[in-house]
């Protein structure tokens with residue numbers, strides 16, 4: 018039976034563990050992780066709990082007309098959903114197009130590292146909407162995705178690349194990822210990115226109510242669990258890193274443990290802190306800085322009335338200084 022991860026992915030995981038003491042979050046969404054993410058997403062979209070997904074969805078729906086009006090012609094639109102999860106980020110776009118009878122031909126291109134996520138996203142969209150689905154399993158950290166964007170531009174389609182759910186804030190190297198997308202875009206393509214804004218006074222509440230939960234711990238522990246590590250071998254700890262404006266979650270070992278990843282031995286030592294994920298929160302200034310330094314022109318920066326979530330609509334800038 019094939020393993021959960023490819024050999025290349027296993028090498029990356031070993032290197033990240035031994036080199037940086039990190040389990041990259043992208044490995045959490047494989048296998049059981051897909052169901053675990055479903056629980057978090059559902060609770061986060063709940064009107065009463067008002068999580069990240071709730072704020073993002075509401076802001077996206079309110080701003081939909083403004084966003085889509087940036088395209089001169091909406092006749093043929095291709096939605097490239099990067100890190101698609103269940104594909105629910107595109108519902109507001111598809112609902113809007115259906116309601117207004119705009120966008121005669123719409124194509125949906127979900128991209129995800131997790132096969133399970135891709136299947137679920139494709140199934141959800143095909144069930145609810147009449148669109149062509151073109152799935153791609155790939156790791157967007159490993160290079161540009163111009164093969165996908167070029168093919169999907171054929172026959173007069175416009176590309177809207179979507180990178181939502183504060184997935185940017187989870188990346189170990191955010192500039193590398195944004196550079197990969199920029200290198201995949203022509204001056205006619207647009208990218209929309211959803212990011213959480215820094216509300217410093219709310220951080221301790223966010224940590225308690227969102228990150229310090231069993232369902233979040235279960236998700237981010239998925240890769241270690243797959244290799245036989247037990248939650249009882251250590252403890253879960255979430256803290257805010259003031260210097261980097263990011264929430265960080267660690268697994269702290271309470272004893273030495275040894276396990277194998279593929280043919281390699283891994284030893285983790287008592288007291289070692291393994292980074293399970295980080296989630297960067299942005300200031301307006303931080304957004305302007307990272308997008309301009311990675312070669313984008315911001316067309317529109319939209320935030321919600323609570324000032325805790327932003328959508329950045331941008332295009333590659335032609336000249337860089």
Ligand SMILES: C[S@@+](CC[C@H](N)C(=O)[O-])C[C@H]1O[C@@H](n2cnc3c(N)ncnc32)[C@H](O)[C@@H]1O
Nearest residue numbers: 043046100101102129130131156157158181182
């Ligand atoms: C936080 S979830 C967000 C899902 C969805 N966009 C949403 O807002 O609900 C992140 C998604 O991105 C995918 N992902 C994370 N890193 C990735 C990478 N390097 N390459 C491809 N997919 C990745 C995960 O598998 C997961 O489905």
